[in-house]
Amino acid sequence: MSNPPIYWNKAKKYLSQKDVKMKHLIKKYSDANLTTRKDVFFSLCKSIIGQQISVAAANSVFLKFKKKCKNKINPKNVNSLKFQDLKKCGLSRQKVRGIKELSKKFLNKSFNPKLINKMNDEKAIEYLSELRQIGRWSAEMILLFTFNRSNIWPIQDIGLLRAISKNYNKKYFPPKKFVNSLKIKYSPYCSVATWYLWRSIDDEPIQY
Secondary structure, rough: OOOOOOOOOHHHHHHHHHHHHHHHHHHHHHOOOOOOOOHHHHHHHHHHHHHHOOHHHHHHHOOOHHOOOOOOOOOOHHOOOOOHHHHOOOOOOOHHHHHHHHHHHOOOOOHHHHHHHHHHHHHHHHHHOOOOOOOOOHHHHHHHHOOOOOOOOOOOOOOHHHHHHHHOOOOOOOOHHHHHHHHHHHHHHHHHHHHHHHHHOOOOOOOO
């Protein structure tokens, strides 16, 4: 388990004071914390592979993809793979195009992840969303897990909405007004609140 983000302990104290339910979750799931790989290319590939398929299916495809890359998922290795090699991993044509284009953009530096550090969350989401196969949800996952941004509130995420419904006794989908009220309450630590809400429906800490 890697070290938590620098804001983690401060966020736990803040959220515990703000919300009784969050205080309970923070006490219950004290065994782990948000982690990061600090590998944007790896995380983007994983994001593309995992879109619109089950977790089990995504893991299966990703393992095949990793094997094709000789266990080194980097732009050079991915760029060297043929279209059909990637298709054989179980990837759709659209996902193959997305991953191939991603590798080229990293190699020719038309996409520079270092620029993201200088952007606010919304600008960073826009920049990431310019990539093929990367939409708002995927961009938010990258900011939360890879860059460890503190205030990401991914309301397109089904898991988060399920967790809100479960923990706050709301119908599924929870009312938009209520979801927005939680964002206000949790800010500036929505990422931490999101992580604990995910844990409440999946005992295995999520690693993106």
